[in-house]
Amino acid sequence: MSLNERNTSMNAAASRDADAPLLEIKNLAITFDTQGGPVNAVRNAHLTVMPGETVAIVGESGSGKSTTALAAIGLLPSNGRVSGGQIIFDGEDITHASEKRIIELRGNSIGMVPQDPMSNLNPVWKIGFQVKETLKANGLAGSNANERVAEVLSEAGLPDAAVRAKQFPHEFSGGMRQRALIAIGLACRPRLLIADEPTSALDVTVQGQILDHLDRMTTELNTAVLLITHDLGLAAERAEKLVVMYKGQVVESGPALEILRNPQHPYTQRLVNSAPSLASKRLQSGKAKEALAAAAAAGTVEVTDQADVLKVEKVEQAAHAEKAAHTGGIKSHTPAGRGDTILEIKNLTKVFKLRGALGKSTDFKAVDDVSINVKRGTTMAIVGESGSGKSTVAQMALSLLAPTEGSISFDGVDVTSLKGKALFNFRRRVQPIFQDPYGSLDPMFNIYRTIEEPLKIHKIGDAKSREKKVRELLDQVSMPASTMQRFPNELSGGQRQRIAIARALALNPDVIICDEAVSALDVLVQAQVLNLLNELQEELGLTYLFITHDLAVVRQIADDVSVMQKGRLVEQATTDEVFNNPQQRYTQDLLSAIPGASLLV
Amino acid sequence: MVMFTLRRFLQLIPVFFGATLLVYFLVFATPGDPIAALSGGKPMAPAVEAALRAQYNLDQPFWIQYGLYLKNLVTMNLGQTFSGQEVAAVIARAYPVTARLAIMALVFEAFFGVLFGVIAGLRKGKLFDSTVLVASLLVIAVPTFVLGFVLQLVVGVQLGWAKPTVSGSAPWNELILPAVVLGLVSLAYVIRLTRASISENMNADYVRTATAKGLSRRRVVVVHILRNSLIPVVTFLGADLGSLMGGAIVTEGIFNVPGIGNLLYKAILKGESATVVAVVGILVIVFVVANLVVDLLYAVLDPRIRYV
Numbered sequence: 001m002s003l004n005e006r007n008t009s010m011n012a013a014a015s016r017d018a019d020a021p022l023l024e025i026k027n028l029a030i031t032f033d034t035q036g037g038p039v040n041a042v043r044n045a046h047l048t049v050m051p052g053e054t055v056a057i058v059g060e061s062g063s064g065k066s067t068t069a070l071a072a073i074g075l076l077p078s079n080g081r082v083s084g085g086q087i088i089f090d091g092e093d094i095t096h097a098s099e100k101r102i103i104e105l106r107g108n109s110i111g112m113v114p115q116d117p118m119s120n121l122n123p124v125w126k127i128g129f130q131v132k133e134t135l136k137a138n139g140l141a142g143s144n145a146n147e148r149v150a151e152v153l154s155e156a157g158l159p160d161a162a163v164r165a166k167q168f169p170h171e172f173s174g175g176m177r178q179r180a181l182i183a184i185g186l187a188c189r190p191r192l193l194i195a196d197e198p199t200s201a202l203d204v205t206v207q208g209q210i211l212d213h214l215d216r217m218t219t220e221l222n223t224a225v226l227l228i229t230h231d232l233g234l235a236a237e238r239a240e241k242l243v244v245m246y247k248g249q250v251v252e253s254g255p256a257l258e259i260l261r262n263p264q265h266p267y268t269q270r271l272v273n274s275a276p277s278l279a280s281k282r283l284q285s286g287k288a289k290e291a292l293a294a295a296a297a298a299g300t301v302e303v304t305d306q307a308d309v310l311k312v313e314k315v316e317q318a319a320h321a322e323k324a325a326h327t328g329g330i331k332s333h334t335p336a337g338r339g340d341t342i343l344e345i346k347n348l349t350k351v352f353k354l355r356g357a358l359g360k361s362t363d364f365k366a367v368d369d370v371s372i373n374v375k376r377g378t379t380m381a382i383v384g385e386s387g388s389g390k391s392t393v394a395q396m397a398l399s400l401l402a403p404t405e406g407s408i409s410f411d412g413v414d415v416t417s418l419k420g421k422a423l424f425n426f427r428r429r430v431q432p433i434f435q436d437p438y439g440s441l442d443p444m445f446n447i448y449r450t451i452e453e454p455l456k457i458h459k460i461g462d463a464k465s466r467e468k469k470v471r472e473l474l475d476q477v478s479m480p481a482s483t484m485q486r487f488p489n490e491l492s493g494g495q496r497q498r499i500a501i502a503r504a505l506a507l508n509p510d511v512i513i514c515d516e517a518v519s520a521l522d523v524l525v526q527a528q529v530l531n532l533l534n535e536l537q538e539e540l541g542l543t544y545l546f547i548t549h550d551l552a553v554v555r556q557i558a559d560d561v562s563v564m565q566k567g568r569l570v571e572q573a574t575t576d577e578v579f580n581n582p583q584q585r586y587t588q589d590l591l592s593a594i595p596g597a598s599l600l601v
Numbered sequence: 602m603v604m605f606t607l608r609r610f611l612q613l614i615p616v617f618f619g620a621t622l623l624v625y626f627l628v629f630a631t632p633g634d635p636i637a638a639l640s641g642g643k644p645m646a647p648a649v650e651a652a653l654r655a656q657y658n659l660d661q662p663f664w665i666q667y668g669l670y671l672k673n674l675v676t677m678n679l680g681q682t683f684s685g686q687e688v689a690a691v692i693a694r695a696y697p698v699t700a701r702l703a704i705m706a707l708v709f710e711a712f713f714g715v716l717f718g719v720i721a722g723l724r725k726g727k728l729f730d731s732t733v734l735v736a737s738l739l740v741i742a743v744p745t746f747v748l749g750f751v752l753q754l755v756v757g758v759q760l761g762w763a764k765p766t767v768s769g770s771a772p773w774n775e776l777i778l779p780a781v782v783l784g785l786v787s788l789a790y791v792i793r794l795t796r797a798s799i800s801e802n803m804n805a806d807y808v809r810t811a812t813a814k815g816l817s818r819r820r821v822v823v824v825h826i827l828r829n830s831l832i833p834v835v836t837f838l839g840a841d842l843g844s845l846m847g848g849a850i851v852t853e854g855i856f857n858v859p860g861i862g863n864l865l866y867k868a869i870l871k872g873e874s875a876t877v878v879a880v881v882g883i884l885v886i887v888f889v890v891a892n893l894v895v896d897l898l899y900a901v902l903d904p905r906i907r908y909v
Contacts, residue, residue, distance in 0.1 A: 075809055099818070107815025114813075119806040122825050123905055133824070134814040168904045184814060 022090055022224050023049040023072060023192055029084035030067055030076065041067050041080065042248045049192065049224050054215075056227040056239035056256070058271070060522035061493075064248040065228050066115075069194050072226070073110045074102035090191070108138040111190035111223075113214070115197040117177035121169035127153070127180050128165030131187060138188040156183035157213045175206040182214060189221060196228045203385040204549060204593040211238060211595075230523060232271050233552075234595035236260045244268050274527035342543050343374040343397065343430075343511055348406035350392050366392045368567040369406070374511070374560075379537065379544040381558035381575070383551060383590065389567040394515045394547045398432055399423065410511070428458055431504040435516035437496035441488040447474075447499055448484035454506045473502040477532060494525030501532065505540070513545045518553060530556050552594050555579060563587050602900070602907075609893045613886060620885040621878050625667050628874040657683075657875070670878065680875030682868075688879045691864060696883075698771040699860035702853075703845035705773070705780035710788040711838055715831070718795020722830070723822065725800045733796075737789035749782045749855040766857040779856040783849050787841050794837055798830035805829070832902050839895025843888040 030042040042064040049055045057065040070076055072087050074097070087095045094105065106112075114120040121130060131149045135141040142148070146165075153161035156179045169177055178198065185193055198214065199207040215238065218225050229235050235242055236256045243253040244265065251265040263269045350367040367389040374380040382390045395401040397408055399415050408415045410426060418426050431454075434440040441450055451470045455461065461469065471481050477498040488496055497517065504512050514533070518526045534557060536542055546558055554561055554575060561578045563571040563586065571584045582588045636645070636653050654660040658669050673680055679688040721730040740748070756778055757765030763778040802808060803826055811825045848862030857863075861880060868876035900906045 073813060075813060077804075103815055103817060105815075106813055112810070112813040114806060114810050116806060120810045122807040122811065122829070124828050124903060125824075133811075133816060133820070137815045137817070137820070170905045181810070184810070188815070 019050075020091065021048045021088075022051045022053075023047075023226065024088040025068065025072065025085070026088070027085035028068060028071065028082065028087065030064070030071055030080055031083040032077070032080045034079065038083075040083075040248060042071075045085070045245070045248075045250050047243045047250065047253065049226055051191065052222045052224055053241065054218070054225040054227060054239040055241045055243060056229055056235035057243045057245055058229060058232050058235045059245035060230055060524060062247075063245040065245045066196055068245070069196060069226050069228050072192075073106055073112060073194060074099075075112075107134055107190065108140070108188035109190055109192065111185040111188065111193045113178075113182050113185040113193060113195045113198045116201045117174050117181055118201065120181055121177055123169055126166055126168055127172070131165065131180070131184055134184050134187045140188055152183045152187045153180065155217065156180065156186070157209075158183065174202050175210060178202060178206075178210055179213070182210070182217070186217060186221065186223065190223060192224045192226065193218060194226045194228070197230070198227075199234075200230070204551070205385065205589050207595070208593040231595055232260070232523070237595050244271070270524060274524055340376045341373045342376040342411055343372075343545065344407075344409045345370060345372040345374075345393070345397065346407045346409070347371055348393065348396060348408065349404050350389070350396060350401070351404040365567050367396070367403075370562075370564070370567075370569045371406075372562050372569070372572070374543055374545055376510075376543055377537070377541050378559040379546055379557050380560045380562065381546040381548060381554040382562045382564055383548060383554055384564035385549055385590075387566070388564040390547045390549075390564050391515055393564075394432075394513050394545065397545060398430060398513055399426065424458075428454075428507045429509050430511045430513065431507065431509040433497070433500050433504050433512060433514045433517040436520050437493050437500055438488075438520075440500055441496055441503075443488055446485055446487050447491075450488070450499060451503050451506055454503065458507060460507070469506065470502075473505055476505065476536065477502045492525075493521055494529060497521060497525075497529050498532065501529075501536070505536070508540075509542070511543045511545060513547070515547045516549070517546070519548065519550060526553070533557065551579075551590050563590070602897075606893065606897070609889075609896075613889055616889055617882060617885060621670075621882045622667060624881045625670065625874060625878050626663065628869075628872060628877050629663050629666065631869075631872060666874075670875070679879045682873055682876055683871060688876050691876065692861070692879060692883065695859060695861045695864045698776075698858060699848045699853075699862065700846065701771065701773065702776050702780055702783065702849070702858060702860060703842065705776055706784035706787070706845055707838065707842050709780055710784040710791050710841070714788045714791025715795050715834060718792040718834075719799055719822075719827065719830075721792065722796040722799025722803070725796075730796070733792060737792050740785050740789040745782065745786060745849075745851050746855065748785060749779075749852055752778060752782055753855060767859070769859060771859055776858070779852050779858055782855075783845065783852045787837075787845075791834060791837065795830060795834050798833055799826060802826045802830050828902065832899065835898055835902060836895055839891055839898065843891035846887045846891065847884045 025045055025047045028042060028045040029040060030045075032039045032041050045064070045068050047055065047057070047068070057069060059065040067076065067080065071080075071082055072089065072094075074094075076082070082095055085095070086093055089105065089110065094102065097105075121127070128146070128149050131152060132141065132145050135145060135148060135152075140148070146162075149165050150162040153165060158164050158176060158179045164172075164176075169180075172180065178201075182198070185195075195214065199210050202210065211234070214225075217223075225239075227235065227239055236259075239256050241254065242256045242259045244251050244259065244267070246265075246267045252259060252263065252268045259268060260272060263272045348367055348370045349365065352364045352366050354362050354364050370389070370393060372380060372382070372393075382393060384390045392401065396403050397415075399408075399418065403416055410430065413422075413426075415426060445453070448467075448470055451473055452466050455466045455469060460466070470484060474481055474483055479495065479498050479502070483491070483495075483499075488499070491499065497520075500517075517533075518529050521529060530553065533544065537544060544557070546554070548554060558575045561571075561573060561575050562569055563578070563584065565586050571578065571582070571587045573583075578587060579591065582591055636650055636659065651660070658666050661669070670680070677689075679692070682688055682691060717733050721733045724730050753765050756762050764775050767775045767779065808821060808825050811821050816824075848860050848865060850862040850866050852858070853860045853862040854866065861884075865877065865880045868880065
């Protein structure tokens with residue numbers, strides 16, 4: 001890898017032995033003092049970063065990966081402290097270094113690129129000011145500070161740097177802000193850069209660009225990088241060495257590809273197996289797998305097609321059963337059969353009025369002439385970057401937003417014209433699952449009330465039968481019945497999303513619209529939730545409209561894909577076609593931006 | 602920004618007419634006969650009474666009275682008090698006193714409020730923080746007239762550090778004690794607001810990034826925490842300036858300050874509609890302008906806010 005090429009003309013201290021580690025963390029333990037007593041967030045953490053090398057710490061949220069890295073630069077939260085072990089930077093033990101010494105090291109010896117570009121720039125100061133003070137603090141400002149600011153900004157890939165430096169953070173896009181933060185992190189030529197999930201808040205295509213740029217810069221400057229990420233594929237692609245952390249401990253470390261191909265620790269094995277960026281097939285439910293095996297055993301040719309047929313038949317049966325169970329609601333006009341369209345979006349357009357200066361308003365086409373047909377019992381994914389209009393489509397499909405033009409018909413009935421009782425019945429049959437399980441559950445409602453509420457609103461059953469139904473639903477999403485009396489804040493993100501799914505299922509809907517339903521979840525939890533959604537689809541004949549920016553997720557769950565860019569539909573095909581033979585440049589970009597995609601093939 | 606300011610000034614017009622109409626009506630509907638009050642409840646010759654009623658337009662129905670008042674207003678004639686003084690002249694005498702008192706109170710609460718708030722916020726949970734919190738709670742809980750009388754007694758009478766009451770010309774030094782009393786309650790709120798805002802911003806991501814750049818602790822606090830934390834405080838202070846400028850009836854009463862609050866209080870008692878409406882009208886304008894200044898200041902402090 002190019003990072004190994006030493007650029008000796010740069011600032012690597014010539015006097016030091018190139019074989020001596022730049023950063024060494026030995027036996028590190030970090031304790032947080034909380035109201036419930038001390039919590040050991042990190043135990044026995046070991047890692048070594050050689051000069052100029054890129055090392056990635058991989059783990060899920062709460063695994064202690066950020067905490068470990070931040071300890072090296074003295075940035076633990078105020079209630080955290082190093083309770084054991086050593087941090088050695090460039091031969092110097094800085095575990096308990098004075099505040100003065102740490103301030104000396106920060107910026108010019110150890111730089112940082114933080115996670116969320118939206119919250120890591122001070123909103124009230126201009127970008128240039130924030131870069132300049134970094135230079136000043138480390139004695140590098142000099143007389144031509146403003147030129148230097150423009151220089152480091154353009155190095156980080158910001159066009160028109162001198163002009164941009166005079167702007168405020170809110171005038172920048174997420175990608176531009178991250179470039180400014182990279183400029184700040186590398187402004188004083190540190191020998192080690194801590195990059196804490198530097199791109200996880202960005203769109204996939206931007207992610208790739210930023211990481212490429214970071215790679216190039218750190219190679220040129222011979223900067224060692226400690227990359228913190230939850231994405232195994234990304235880590236393996238960018239780093240020479242991986243350190244896998246789980247529940248505050250380092251469970252495995254070694255060369256990246258070796259870990260990927262031959263994971264030793266059970267947690268790493270699970271991580272490798274469920275890394276979405278490495279998956280190459282649609283998820284199969286248990287039954288479908290059996291069918292597949294049976295078909296294979298029978299020596300059938302075109303094994304996959306056969307399985308698909310079986311699957312569709314199952315789905316149809318379930319759909320029929322579901323129909324029979326329905327009393328109210330819109331009656332189906334066409335018999336459910338293969339290829340039966342349940343949701344038909346036709347020439348959908350949404351125009352928002354943007355208020356401009358002097359009372360003028362400009363039209364903004366968020367969705368432009370989009371047509372999508374969703375077949376019963378299948379999953380249609382709408383993919384696109386933020387701002388592509390995919391969530392606006394979802395909102396209109398849920399009848400939460402009125403389209404400017406075009407129509408949406410559900411089971412043959414135009415949704416946009418529905419009013420009163422008919423709209424109420426429509427709501428019963430189309431349910432949403434939203435992105436953020438922290439925001440989408442009412443914190444004042446316990447789980448029972450959360451799931452029961454839709455049943456109550458639609459006057460289904462009495463108190464007793466509703467409780468039975470809630471129990472069943474919890475069982476369906478693999479949550480214990482004892483969860484009923486708990487509140488959302490007592491549950492983890494994955495558990496909450498299960499509750500959100502149970503709530504969506506309560507009314508036996510035909511269609512579930514998942515708006516980035518797994519984006520906020522950790523990889524392993526994401527895999528569990530996707531599996532669950534898949535099993536439920538099989539069992540209940542559900543139709544999913546799956547909105548996501550993550551093509552890796554699409555691969556696992558979707559049958560058909562619609563790719564959106566700037567409000568328009570650019571490509572529409574089956575998942576296999578899109579992945580194997582993407583027609584549009586934009587789709588190809590999206591695909592190549594999946595980190596680690598090329599590693600295992 | 603210019604359009605925004607202009608629009609806000611245009612909004613003043615309906616606000617002013619609405620407020621004067623409402624106040625005029627309230628004074629009109631107040632029980633008690635102002636002419637009877639004028640003569641101290643003693644019987645008056647019917648001819649004199651009729652003449653007085655005609656002089657103050659009290660013999661006209663409400664709409665005519667209000668219309669006549671507006672007509673006079675256009676010619677910048679605010680009318681006369683019952684004692685025959687020009688209302689405009691009376692207000693011109695009283696208002697500078699109130700403005701002086703208000704500015705002193707504002708400076709007091711802003712300076713000490715932000716100072717104590719910042720220290721408490723940076724040392725959350727320590728002794729200074731707890732002491733300030735308890736003290737501010739106490740100040741909020743005790744009514745102003747109690748605080749006023751106690752300070753008047755202790756500082757003014759027993760210790761003799763300040764004059765217990767203010768003389769006619771209301772010089773700056775005599776206004777210190779009333780200003781402190783007036784500013785105390787807001788001081789408590791400013792402290793709490795600053796403290797909460799500081800301790801919230803201390804954990805902001807951009808503060809951590811600033812620290813990671815290698816900035817000194819002092820610079821992080823002053824440049825990155827303080828400015829962001831002051832935004833809500835400035836809003837509060839601006840709104841408070843509006844209400845301080847409206848005069849403090851209780852505080853001015855205790856210390857006998859010849860300000861607008863005292864004037865208004867006496868005018869209400871006498872049912873002098875001309876004075877009451879004029880004072881309230883001015884106060885409404887002052888309040889709206891003070892809020893406009895806050896909104897503009899907000900945009901200066903926070904570049905994300907742009908008015909169009």
